[in-house]
Amino acid sequence: MANLRRSPFTDEIEQMDPPRKFSPPHFTLFKGDEDADRHLIYYLFKLEILEQVGNDNFTSKGFHNWKKKCRLRVHVGGPNSAHNQALLHCEALMKQGLSFRGHDESEDSNNKGNFLELLKFLADHNEGIKDVVFKNAPENLKLTSLEIQKDLVYAVACETTNAIMFDIGDVTFFSVLVDESRDVLVKEQMAVVLHYVNTNGQVVERFMGIKHVPNTTAFSLKEAIDQFFSINGLSISRLHGQDYDGASNMQGEFHGLKTLILKENESAFFIHCFAHQLQLALVAVAKNHIQIGSFFCMVNKVVTIVGASYKCQDMVRERQQAKVMEAIQNYELLSGQGLNQETSLKRASDTRWDSHYGTLVSLINMFSSVIEVLEMIVEDGVSLDQRGEADILLNLLQSFDFVSSLFLMKEILGITNVLSHALQKKGLDIVSAMALVKACKQQLQAMRANGWDAWLDKVSSFCGKHDIDIPDMNDIFVARGRSRHKVENLTNLHHYHVDLNVIDKQLQELNSRFNETSTELLLCVACLSPDDSFSAFDIEKLVRLAQFYPKDFSDMELTLLEDELKNYIFDMRLHNEFSALKGINSLAQKLVETKRDRQYPLVYLLVKLVLILPVATALVERAFSVMKIVKNPHRSRMGDQWLNDSLVVYIEKELRH
Structure with a gap:
C-alpha cells in the first residue's frame, strides 16, 4: 500500500468541511516508511470504534509525537483492530471488477465466491462437464453468468x-x-x-x-x-x-x-x-421495577466496557483460564471434555430474554476475573471517561444490592429459560405448551413461597467469597443515592424479601399474557391429550370442540363423532402402546402408524385440527x-x-x- 502516500483521495478529502488532513511531518519525516503510509488508510476510512488507540490523532488532529514512533505500531493493533478493518475497506475500494456480492469473479481471482468456487471444484472432478461449463457454452449461457445463476x-x-x-x-x-x-x-x-x-x-x-x-x-x-x-x-x-x-x-x-x-x-x-408472550412478560418485570431495570443497565455496561477492546477480552480469558486451572488442581472443579469452557462474557439481546440468562450465568462464573479487569481499566484506561465509568461499575458490582439482583434474576430466568427454549422448537403442540406454562408458574410460585432462605444462602456465600459486605437484615435499609428522610424506615429484610421480590409481578404478567389458555377452545383442546392414559378425556367437551369447526363437521357428523369417541377411548385404554404417549403430536403419529386414523376418521380430524393451531x-x-x-x-x-x-x-x- 506504499502508493497511498498521496492518493487521489487526499485532495478531495482535504476540501471537506471541516477539513481533515495529516500533519506535514507525517509525509516528510517518514517518506517511504510502511507504517506512515498505512495511517493514511485510517485517515480515509476511519471507523467509529469506542476508545480506539490513536483515535482522532490520525484523522483531524494529526500525529505529532514522532519521538515515540512505536505508538504507530500499537495503533495498528491486532487482526481485528480499527486500523486493519479500515485497511480492508481501502483494499476493497481499490480493487477493480468486483461484483456486488463482494467477490472478485475474474478468471485470475483466488476468491470468486462460493458458487463459482464450488462450480470449479465440480468441473475439476468431472472431465465430462468441464469444457461445457467453462469453455464451449456461449458467453451468456455459461453457468458463470449471473443471469444463469439466478435462473438456477x-x-x-x-x-x-x-x-x-x-x-x-x-x-x-x-x-x-x-x-x-x-x-x-x-x-x-x-x-x-x-x-x-x-x-x-x-x-x-x-x-x-x-x-x-x-x-x-x-x-x-x-x-x-x-x-x-x-x-x-x-x-x-x-x-x-x-x-x-x-x-x-x-x-x-x-x-x-x-x-x-x-x-x-x-x-x-x-x-x-407463546414465545413472544413470555418475552413481553419478562420485559414488563424489568420495566416496572426500578432496581431490576437499573441492574440490567449495569450488566449491559459491564459487558460493553469489558468487551470494548480485544485487550480487555484477552485479559478476562487469561484470568478466567488461570482460575479454572487453579480450581481443577485444587479438586474444586471437575475436568473433562465440555467442562469449564466458558471464557468470555455473553452479550444479551433485547429481543431474546433467554440470552440474558446466559449473560448472568457467565457473569457469576467470571465475577472475580471481571473485577480484576475493571480494576486494570481504572488504573490504565485509555481515556478519563473510560476509567471513570469502570470505577463506578467497580463500586456497584461489589455491593450486596447488585449481587442480590444478580442471583434473583438468574433464578427467575433459569425457570423461564426452559419454557423459552421449548417454545422455539418445531412440533410443539398447544396442549404441551400450556402444560409447560403451567409448570413454569408453579415453579415461580414455589420459589416465592419457599425460596427465600436458599436464595439468601447463595447470595451470602457469593458475597463472602468475593469480600462483599453483607448487611444485617434487621438494620434499616438505606437506598443508594437517596436521603434517609425521603424513604420509609424499613428493614433490610423487608426490602430484599418483599420490595425486591418481583416474582409476584412475574406471575401477574404470565397470567395476563397467557390468558388465552383459559378460553373455551383451548380447554376443550386439552381433552385430547393422551397423557396419563387419557386422564383428561371428556366426550362432551370434544364434541363442543368439533362445533368450533362448523364447515368441517356437519350435524350428522357431530352425532357420529359422539359414538366414535366412545369406541375410540375404550380402544386407547385397552392397548398398552397408547398408555405411555406424551403430547398430541405423538398420538397423531401412533394413530397413523397403527392405521387407526382410518378406523376413527372423525377423531383423527379433530387431532389434526388441534395440531394445526400454532x-x-x-x-x-x-x-x-x-x-x-x-x-x-x-x-x-x-x-x-x-x-x-x-x-x-x-x-x-x-x-x-
Whole structure:
C-alpha cells in the first residue's frame, strides 16, 4: 500500500468541511516508511470504534509525537483492530471488477465466491462437464453468468415449493405464520410459513417465501397473503389457524389482518405466539421495577466496557483460564471434555430474554476475573471517561444490592429459560405448551413461597467469597443515592424479601399474557391429550370442540363423532402402546402408524385440527436471521425475487435430497 502516500483521495478529502488532513511531518519525516503510509488508510476510512488507540490523532488532529514512533505500531493493533478493518475497506475500494456480492469473479481471482468456487471444484472432478461449463457454452449461457445463476436458483426454489405443496395435498388443512422485518435496505419484508400435519401424522412447518410490502397496513398485508395463496393454489377455506409476532412494531396491523381473515373464515383461529408472550412478560418485570431495570443497565455496561477492546477480552480469558486451572488442581472443579469452557462474557439481546440468562450465568462464573479487569481499566484506561465509568461499575458490582439482583434474576430466568427454549422448537403442540406454562408458574410460585432462605444462602456465600459486605437484615435499609428522610424506615429484610421480590409481578404478567389458555377452545383442546392414559378425556367437551369447526363437521357428523369417541377411548385404554404417549403430536403419529386414523376418521380430524393451531413463530424468526446473511451490505442490490428464491432454497434445503 506504499502508493497511498498521496492518493487521489487526499485532495478531495482535504476540501471537506471541516477539513481533515495529516500533519506535514507525517509525509516528510517518514517518506517511504510502511507504517506512515498505512495511517493514511485510517485517515480515509476511519471507523467509529469506542476508545480506539490513536483515535482522532490520525484523522483531524494529526500525529505529532514522532519521538515515540512505536505508538504507530500499537495503533495498528491486532487482526481485528480499527486500523486493519479500515485497511480492508481501502483494499476493497481499490480493487477493480468486483461484483456486488463482494467477490472478485475474474478468471485470475483466488476468491470468486462460493458458487463459482464450488462450480470449479465440480468441473475439476468431472472431465465430462468441464469444457461445457467453462469453455464451449456461449458467453451468456455459461453457468458463470449471473443471469444463469439466478435462473438456477429460481428453478430450485420452484421445485422446493412444489414439493411442499405436494406434501400438503389438496385437502390438508394448514395454519399460517406471518412476521415482518426490514432488510439491509430498510425495505419491509413479510415472511410466510405454513404449519400443517403431513400424511404420517407429523407436524410440519415449511418456509414458503418472503414478499416486499411497501404499504404495511392490514389491507395491504391481507392482499399480499391473498396473492401468495393464489400463486400457490391455496384456498383460505383450508386456513385453520393464524399466528403473528405480538412483539412486532406492526402489531396493530397484524391484529387488523387477523380480523380480516376471520371475516372470511371463522375457523382460522388466532393464537398469540407463546414465545413472544413470555418475552413481553419478562420485559414488563424489568420495566416496572426500578432496581431490576437499573441492574440490567449495569450488566449491559459491564459487558460493553469489558468487551470494548480485544485487550480487555484477552485479559478476562487469561484470568478466567488461570482460575479454572487453579480450581481443577485444587479438586474444586471437575475436568473433562465440555467442562469449564466458558471464557468470555455473553452479550444479551433485547429481543431474546433467554440470552440474558446466559449473560448472568457467565457473569457469576467470571465475577472475580471481571473485577480484576475493571480494576486494570481504572488504573490504565485509555481515556478519563473510560476509567471513570469502570470505577463506578467497580463500586456497584461489589455491593450486596447488585449481587442480590444478580442471583434473583438468574433464578427467575433459569425457570423461564426452559419454557423459552421449548417454545422455539418445531412440533410443539398447544396442549404441551400450556402444560409447560403451567409448570413454569408453579415453579415461580414455589420459589416465592419457599425460596427465600436458599436464595439468601447463595447470595451470602457469593458475597463472602468475593469480600462483599453483607448487611444485617434487621438494620434499616438505606437506598443508594437517596436521603434517609425521603424513604420509609424499613428493614433490610423487608426490602430484599418483599420490595425486591418481583416474582409476584412475574406471575401477574404470565397470567395476563397467557390468558388465552383459559378460553373455551383451548380447554376443550386439552381433552385430547393422551397423557396419563387419557386422564383428561371428556366426550362432551370434544364434541363442543368439533362445533368450533362448523364447515368441517356437519350435524350428522357431530352425532357420529359422539359414538366414535366412545369406541375410540375404550380402544386407547385397552392397548398398552397408547398408555405411555406424551403430547398430541405423538398420538397423531401412533394413530397413523397403527392405521387407526382410518378406523376413527372423525377423531383423527379433530387431532389434526388441534395440531394445526400454532404455538410460536420460531421458524419465521430464523428466516429473518438468514435474510440478514443472504442480503448483507455487500449484496444490498439483491432484488426481491432473487432474495425470495435464495431463502427458500437455503431454509428448505432438506427437501432437495
